[in-house]
Amino acid sequence: MRPGCNREPSGGWRLWNRPRTALSxxxxxxxxxxxxxxxxxxxxxxxxxxxxVRMTAQVRDPVSEEMVPGAVIELVGVVGRxxxxxxxxxxxxxxxxxxxxxVRRWGYDRLAGYLEVIRAGELTFGMYKTxxxxxxxxxxxxxxxxxxxxxxxxxxxxxxLAGGESRVSDRSGLAAFGDLREPVVRFSVELAGYGxxxxxxxxxxxxxxxxxxxxxxxxxxxxxxxxxxRSLHMAGNAIHDSLNRYGKRTHVVTRPMLDxxxxxxxxxxxxTVPSIRVEGLATATPxxxxxxxxxxxxxxxxxxxxxxxGDAQRRFLIDDIPVESVELIEIWEGRRNRSCRxxxxxxxxxxxx
Numbered sequence: 001m002r003p004g005c006n007r008e009p010s011g012g013w014r015l016w017n018r019p020r021t022a023l024s025x026x027x028x029x030x031x032x033x034x035x036x037x038x039x040x041x042x043x044x045x046x047x048x049x050x051x052x053v054r055m056t057a058q059v060r061d062p063v064s065e066e067m068v069p070g071a072v073i074e075l076v077g078v079v080g081r082x083x084x085x086x087x088x089x090x091x092x093x094x095x096x097x098x099x100x101x102x103v104r105r106w107g108y109d110r111l112a113g114y115l116e117v118i119r120a121g122e123l124t125f126g127m128y129k130t131x132x133x134x135x136x137x138x139x140x141x142x143x144x145x146x147x148x149x150x151x152x153x154x155x156x157x158x159x160x161l162a163g164g165e166s167r168v169s170d171r172s173g174l175a176a177f178g179d180l181r182e183p184v185v186r187f188s189v190e191l192a193g194y195g196x197x198x199x200x201x202x203x204x205x206x207x208x209x210x211x212x213x214x215x216x217x218x219x220x221x222x223x224x225x226x227x228x229x230r231s232l233h234m235a236g237n238a239i240h241d242s243l244n245r246y247g248k249r250t251h252v253v254t255r256p257m258l259d260x261x262x263x264x265x266x267x268x269x270x271x272t273v274p275s276i277r278v279e280g281l282a283t284a285t286p287x288x289x290x291x292x293x294x295x296x297x298x299x300x301x302x303x304x305x306x307x308x309x310g311d312a313q314r315r316f317l318i319d320d321i322p323v324e325s326v327e328l329i330e331i332w333e334g335r336r337n338r339s340c341r342x343x344x345x346x347x348x349x350x351x352x353x
Contacts, residue, residue, distance in 0.1 A: 051095065051096060052093050052094060052095050053093070053094065053095075053096065053117060053119060053120040054091060054092070054093050054120050055091075055092045055093075055094060055117065055120065055121060055122070055123060056089060056090075056091055056092075056121075056122045056123070057073055057082065057084070057089065057090050057091075057092055057122075057123050057124075057125065058084070058087075058088050058089045058090075058122065058123070058124050058125070059071040059084050059088050059089075059103065059105070059124075059125045059127055060088060060124055060125070060126055060127070061108075061126070061127060061128070061129065062126040062127075062128065063128065063129070066088075067084075067087055067088025067089070068084060068088050068105055068108065068127055069084050069085060069086050069087070069088055069183040069184055069202075070083060070084060070105060070106075070183035070184045070202035070203065071083070071084040071088070071090075071103055071104070071105040071108075071125070071127065071202065072103070072104050072105065072202050072227075073090055073092070073101065073102075073103050074101070074102050074256075075092075075094070075099040075100065075101045075115075076099060076100040076101075076256040077099060077100075078094065078099065080225070081199075081225065081227075083184055083200040083201070083202050084184070084202075085184060085200075086182075086183070086184065094117050095117070096117050096118065097116070097117060098114060098115070098116040098117075099114070099115050099116075099117065100112070100113075100114055100256050100259065101113065101114070101115045102255065102256070103125050103127065105127060105202065106202075106204035106205070106207070107129055107130060107204075107205075108127040108128065108129055108130060109127060109128050109129075109130055110327075110349070111125055111127065112255070136181070136205070137205035137206040138178070138179045138180055138181050138205070138206070139180050139181075139203035139204050139205055139206065139207055139208070139209060140176065140177065140178045140179075140180060140203075140207070140208040140209070141176070141177045141180055141185060141187070141201060141203060141208070141209055141210075141211065142174060142175070142176050142177075142208055142209070142210045142211070143159045143167075143169070143174070143175045143176075143177075143187060143189065143210075143211050143213060144173055144174055144210060144211065144212045144213065144244065145157040145159070145169045145173040145174075145175070145189055145191070145213050145215060146173055146212065146213070146214055146215070146248065147214070147215060148214035148215055148216040149216075151214075151248040151249065151250060152173075152248060152335065153169070153171070153172050153173025153174070153244075153248075154169060154173050154191060154215055155169055155170060155171050155173065156168060156169060156191065157169040157173070157175070157189050157190065157191040157215065158189070158190045158191070159175035159187060159188070159189050160187060160188050160189075160190075161177060161185055161186070161187050162185065162186040162187070162188075163185075165177060172244045172245050173244075174244060180203055182203070183202065183203060184200055184201070184202055184203070185200070185201055185203060186198065186199070186200045186201075187199065187201065187211070189213050189215065191215055193217060193218065194215040194216060194217060194218060195215070195216055195217070195218045197213050197215065197225070199211070199213075199225040201225075201227060202227075209227060210227065210240075211225055211226070211227050212225070212226040212227070212249070213225060226252070239300070243332050243343065246334055246335060246341070247332040247333060247334055247335060247341070247342075247343065248332065248333060248335050249330055249331070249332050250275060250331055250332065250333050251273050251274070251275060251330075251331040252328065252329065252330055252331070253269060253272075253273070253328070253329040254327075254328055255326070255327050255328065258323060258326060263323055264323070265319045265323065266318050266319055266321050266323055266326065266346075267286045267288075267318055267319055269323065269326075269329065270288055270318075270329075270344075273331060275290060275291055275331060275333065275342075276288060276289070276290065276297070276331065276344075277289040277290070277291060277292070286318065286319070287308065288308070288318070288344060290333060290340055290341075290342035291340075293340030293342070294340070295340045295341065295342070296308055297331075297342045297343060297344045298341075298342070298343045298344070299316065299318070299343075299344050299346070300343065300344070300345045300346070301316075301321065301346045301348070302346070302347060302348055318346075321346065321348065325348045325349050326346060326347070326348055326349075327347050327348060327349055328345075328346075328347040329344065329345070329346055329347075330343075330344070330345040330347075331343070331344055331345075332344075332345070
């Protein structure tokens with residue numbers, strides 16, 4: 001993969017920007033800064049291979065010059081997510097190396113590209129607003145508690161916000177909190193016999209953010225916290241509720257995974273998912289099935305149901321979606337044994353928020 005830009009700032013990051021239209025915001029939107037003087041850096045010993053260094057990432061709006069709280073920073077190969085605090089900063093401890101990084105925040109252009117960590121320092125991301133939104137509008141949080149091995153919902157877990165408000169997860173493993181006005185909230189999950197989990201979550205104004213917590217026995221390593229944004233269309237038609245009650249999410253394909261696959265068509269991506277069977281010739285419209293089931297997967301694109309059956313001239317063609325426009329793919333399966341019910345959710349860069 002040919003890098004489009006290679007710079008070595010004194011702050012300790014080297015930026016590699018992939019020459020792709022979807023990533024063009026990275027060049028215009030990232031400014032690199034150092035918190036150490038040149039003299040201090042010259043006197044500093046060069047870190048050795050494998051050493052962990054501390055980086056401070058800050059996110060700023062270049063237009064208003066205000067810091068952006070609640071921005072989510074993710075790096076491929078690093079367990080967990082980093083969320084900027086009220087001051088727009090996040091502290092990240094990383095081994096030296098090259099990482100695929102992405103930064104996202106509701107109402108702002110997404111940033112993505114390669115970052116190479118070469119020494120401790122500070123990195124500033126410039127994120128531009130994409131639309132006029134009321135950042136003061138309250139948001140909602142829905143915590144989904146599931147078993148780390150089976151993915152089944154777990155009832156009776158105590159979910160608590162840092163401010164003291166608590167809920168107990170119901171039969172579907174759900175605990176809901178509304179009228180939250182802080183851009184970032186921290187919550188914890190406790191359940192007897194399982195390790196306690198705690199994580200920060202970035203909220204979006206006037207939207208419901210869903211955090212999926214996989215509970216493991218106390219001696220097992222914790223799994224990363226996964227978040228998703230609910231589509232207004234799917235929420236209005238109770239589709240999210242149906243998935244929570246009757247299904248479980250069994251597989252996800254993220255944007256970094258899509259970059260690594262470098263697939264030419266979206267059906268080529270589905271062929272890599274173990275539970276999915278793709279039928280049809282290359283010259284025909286492919287069909288998606290769950291394992292050996294005859295039923296087709298129910299397909300949703302950006303929260304809208306797409307018909308893949310019926311008249312060939314009217315049916316939706318999955319491969320008409322450019323792979324480079326896809327941000328996330330979710331595969332859901334029915335929770336009942338031998339169930340052939342399944343859903344495929346495709347979220348693109350133009351997804352319904």
